[in-house]
Amino acid sequence: MVVVMERRDYGLLAVLNDVARRNAFTRDIIRGLMDLDCDADVIVITNSGPTFSAGLDLRELVGPPERVRDYLHSVHGLVRRIVNCDARIVAVLNGDAYGFGVEFTYFADLVVASREDIRLSLQGVALGVLPPYTLALGGELLGYAAVRALLSAPLDARRAQMLGLVHIIGDFDPTKDMFRVPRHVRGLVSARRALAGKIDRALGTLEELARVASGTPTRQLIERFLEKGR
Numbered sequence: 001m002v003v004v005m006e007r008r009d010y011g012l013l014a015v016l017n018d019v020a021r022r023n024a025f026t027r028d029i030i031r032g033l034m035d036l037d038c039d040a041d042v043i044v045i046t047n048s049g050p051t052f053s054a055g056l057d058l059r060e061l062v063g064p065p066e067r068v069r070d071y072l073h074s075v076h077g078l079v080r081r082i083v084n085c086d087a088r089i090v091a092v093l094n095g096d097a098y099g100f101g102v103e104f105t106y107f108a109d110l111v112v113a114s115r116e117d118i119r120l121s122l123q124g125v126a127l128g129v130l131p132p133y134t135l136a137l138g139g140e141l142l143g144y145a146a147v148r149a150l151l152s153a154p155l156d157a158r159r160a161q162m163l164g165l166v167h168i169i170g171d172f173d174p175t176k177d178m179f180r181v182p183r184h185v186r187g188l189v190s191a192r193r194a195l196a197g198k199i200d201r202a203l204g205t206l207e208e209l210a211r212v213a214s215g216t217p218t219r220q221l222i223e224r225f226l227e228k229g230r
Helices: 027-034 065-083 100-105 122-127 130-142 143-151 157-162 184-188 189-195 199-214 215-230
Strands: 003-008 010-018 042-047 052-053 090-094 096-098 110-113 120-121
Touching: 003 027, 010 027, 010 100, 027 065, 042 052, 042 122, 052 100, 065 189, 065 199, 090 100, 096 100, 100 120, 100 130, 110 157, 110 184, 120 157, 122 215, 130 199
Parallel strands: 010 042, 042 090, 052 096, 090 110, 096 120
Antiparallel strands: 003 010
16 A cells, blocks of 8 residues: 555554655555545654655656646645645655655645654756746745745755744654644634635646646656666
8 A cells, every 4th residue: 555544542644655656646645645534633644665755756747748737636636635634734754855745745734854864855846847836835835035945955854944844853742742623623723724725826837837847858857867767
């Protein structure tokens, strides 16, 4: 299973478990996360292996244009699911996060890095892969300084914490280290709910990514990158 779910005292633990693909957001991982039980009090999303997530599935971006768009809309469907989930969502990075792996954390209530040397990187920009949620919403969600830093170079967890991308570094126990919000007001005190009417701003950037990915320069850069990884 590429997403392993376990019931815990605090709610639900969801582990990204496609180590061979570095937990890239394949269609299988997207489907697995779409099945999250949003009635749980707290959902902790973390990873097995050395990488939290390599980001978008680059293999999908070199397919036919209609398939690229379908894939990117499935990614956006996952973002909608997370934003509208009543559970408190915690992203625990037990490894580096790249591209959409970083952007995915924007939609968690709390972001935890297990070590100071964990890196957050939008390195896909070097391949011509636009980070759609950073470009469409980053200024409002993170602030100009954070977006400027993310688009320039990788950040370690300490620098990411200074910019508000990471909230806690080190050990984290959801039963002790966060508020237990009563069920009847849980949805009302979720910062993510404020994003429900805003995330569709990214649809234009997703379309732009589909267009760019279909172009020869970006396609060639992605194909060379994938070839090196074989």
